[in-house]
Amino acid sequence: MLRGEKVGLRARHDEDVPVLLAELYDDVVNSARAEGRPWRPLSPGSKDPRLVGDDTNPAHVSFSVVESAGGTLVGTATLWGIDTHNRTAHIGLGLLPSTRGKGYGTDVVAVLCHYGFVVRGLQRLQIETLADNTAMLRAAERNGFVREGVLRSSAWVMGGFLDQVLLGLLAEEWKA
Ligand SMILES: CC(C)(COP(=O)(O)OP(=O)(O)OC[C@H]1O[C@@H](n2cnc3c(N)ncnc32)[C@H](O)[C@@H]1OP(=O)(O)O)[C@@H](O)C(=O)NCCC(=O)NCCS
Numbered sequence: 001m002l003r004g005e006k007v008g009l010r011a012r013h014d015e016d017v018p019v020l021l022a023e024l025y026d027d028v029v030n031s032a033r034a035e036g037r038p039w040r041p042l043s044p045g046s047k048d049p050r051l052v053g054d055d056t057n058p059a060h061v062s063f064s065v066v067e068s069a070g071g072t073l074v075g076t077a078t079l080w081g082i083d084t085h086n087r088t089a090h091i092g093l094g095l096l097p098s099t100r101g102k103g104y105g106t107d108v109v110a111v112l113c114h115y116g117f118v119v120r121g122l123q124r125l126q127i128e129t130l131a132d133n134t135a136m137l138r139a140a141e142r143n144g145f146v147r148e149g150v151l152r153s154s155a156w157v158m159g160g161f162l163d164q165v166l167l168g169l170l171a172e173e174w175k176a
Pocket residue numbers: 030033034092093094095096099100101102103104105106107128129130133134135136138139142
């Protein structure tokens with residue numbers, strides 16, 4: 001378990017899967033905005049790695065996010081696209097709707113930075129998010145991420161193209 005101020009990041013447990021399926025992945029709009037690929041239904045019992053995790057992929061680490069107080073599941077966090085030559089990786093997270101806006105997302109980013117920089121020895125972490133995702137942009141910037149550019153009309157989301165913002169943070173810039 002990796003611990004932040006408000007949340008912990010642990011392995012995916014079997015009992016997390018139906019909650020994540022119902023509250024995150026089956027929300028078509030949320031999935032379309034967060035996934036970068038078309039939504040498609042996942043059956044109960046699906047082994048899709050977004051749901052069950054994939055311990056065999058060295059470039060991808062999936063966490064379940066739980067509240068520090070009580071251990072209730074609140075969402076998912078991933079370090080993906082891990083490149084051990086350039087020592088870079090991407091960050092992704094998604095919280096259950098009822099748990100958003102409580103500072104958990106900011107804390108998840110902090111814990112993923114600790115994992116990326118301290119545990120994995122990476123040099124650069126990157127986030128891509130929709131330009132209108134104020135909560136994600138703020139959670140990233142609170143942790144020191146810098147806006148490096150706008151990827152114009154790079155995301156097809158529910159019938160239209162949206163801009164994405166690219167943010168980066170280097171190990172030497174990060175303040176734990
Ligand atoms: C994006 C997400 C992870 C942010 O986590 P969160 O716990 O909701 O965010 P926090 O409570 O840590 O808030 C971070 C900042 O955003 C602000 N914020 C939170 N919700 C907001 C909203 N709906 N609109 C505008 N600002 C918001 C907070 O006030 C805070 O700002 P501050 O640092 O200036 O005080 C979460 O909202 C989520 O899971 N959204 C859906 C999935 C998603 O978009 N994932 C990211 C894909 S790249």
